[in-house]
Amino acid sequence: MDNYISISKRYLMKMFGEITFDLFVLPSGRKQLKEPVLLVRRNTMLTNLKETVAASGFENFYIKKSDLQNLYHHIENCIGMVIDDPLIPLREKSQIIYSCAANVMKEVFADPRSGESLSRVQKVTRNIIRFALADRSTIPSLLQLSSHDYYTFTHCLNVAVFSIGLWNTINPTDKPETLQDFALGCILHDIGKSRIDDAILNKPGRLTAEEFATIKKHPIFGYELMADSVSETTLDIILHHHEKHDGKGYPEGLRGDRISDTAKIATIADVYDALTTNRSYAEARAPFNAFLTMKEEMVGHFEQEKFISFIQLLGGKRG
Ligand SMILES: [Fe+2]
Numbered sequence: 618m619d620n621y622i623s624i625s626k627r628y629l630m631k632m633f634g635e636i637t638f639d640l641f642v643l644p645s646g647r648k649q650l651k652e653p654v655l656l657v658r659r660n661t662m663l664t665n666l667k668e669t670v671a672a673s674g675f676e677n678f679y680i681k682k683s684d685l686q687n688l689y690h691h692i693e694n695c696i697g698m699v700i701d702d703p704l705i706p707l708r709e710k711s712q713i714i715y716s717c718a719a720n721v722m723k724e725v726f727a728d729p730r731s732g733e734s735l736s737r738v739q740k741v742t743r744n745i746i747r748f749a750l751a752d753r754s755t756i757p758s759l760l761q762l763s764s765h766d767y768y769t770f771t772h773c774l775n776v777a778v779f780s781i782g783l784w785n786t787i788n789p790t791d792k793p794e795t796l797q798d799f800a801l802g803c804i805l806h807d808i809g810k811s812r813i814d815d816a817i818l819n820k821p822g823r824l825t826a827e828e829f830a831t832i833k834k835h836p837i838f839g840y841e842l843m844a845d846s847v848s849e850t851t852l853d854i855i856l857h858h859h860e861k862h863d864g865k866g867y868p869e870g871l872r873g874d875r876i877s878d879t880a881k882i883a884t885i886a887d888v889y890d891a892l893t894t895n896r897s898y899a900e901a902r903a904p905f906n907a908f909l910t911m912k913e914e915m916v917g918h919f920e921q922e923k924f925i926s927f928i929q930l931l932g933g934k935r936g
């Protein structure tokens with residue numbers, strides 16, 4: 618069974634189009650064999666798949682792990698329907714949306730300049746916003762899933778979820794559409810790291826001055842990568858998410874009101890997520906310890922009012 622992952626019947630019945638993976642079941646008499654048997658072959662039309670699934674009498678279905686990418690692509694296409702389905706439990710929805718979005722981000726980091734990548738990120742961002750703002754329980758549910766191990770692509774996704782939550786705490790009456798450019802900036806904020814060697818990004822222990830200077834170029838690299846493709850609001854977050862309220866940030870050393878409200882929100886979410894996930898040079902901090910570090914060791918980094926709103930938003934719900 619190690620080579621398979623389970624997939625729910627409810628989800629299968631929501632799909633549309635042609636399936637691009639083989640679908641298996643585990644007949645009860647075969648459990649001792651521990652090997653699922655093929656029920657529907659890939660490239661079957663969905664109407665046939667749904668009829669076969671419904672008539673099979675099975676509740677649990679499996680696909681091969683080697684088909685996971687194909688499944689993610691399929692989910693991307695019908696994610697709106699997953700969000701709108703009142704019968705899918707919140708936790709299951711969050712898992713589908715988080716894993717689908719994480720997969721999009723992973724592929725975007727591999728090929729950030731492709732127009733197809735960008736339109737996929739835009740679509741997934743729209744859906745995250747719609748889901749996150751649907752009711753008060755969705756953001757905590759998404760945050761609980763966020764990976765405790767640090768990968769740049771899941772970090773970017775986490776920062777977007779935290780940022781949407783903080784924006785919504787500060788501007789509760791804003792419509793989801795007004796958040797799109799902002800959330801896109803958050804989800805792409807570290808896209809410039811795709812131009813930096815993994816050996817530097819994941820180096821355990823201290824960076825040399827030269828390596829640190831390279832890492833500090835990622836906001837400018839990100840700006841350059843995206844300059845022709847996204848709005849000013851989105852670019853501003855990519856370029857300015859390491860600016861600090863006291864003017865001691867980079868790349869421009871902007872101070873206070875010279876930094877946009879949107880970049881300030883992304884900055885808080887960015888630092889918090891970095892502190893609460895395992896890094897090559899430091900273990901994850903518990904939420905309360907992360908707040909303490911931000912309050913006491915990062916004096917002047919954040920706008921106080923927004924930092925307090927962020928503490929209220931999380932209220933120790935993560936971890
Ligand atoms: Fe960054």
Ligand SMILES: [Fe+2]
Binds near residue numbers: 772776806807887
């Ligand atoms: Fe970041």
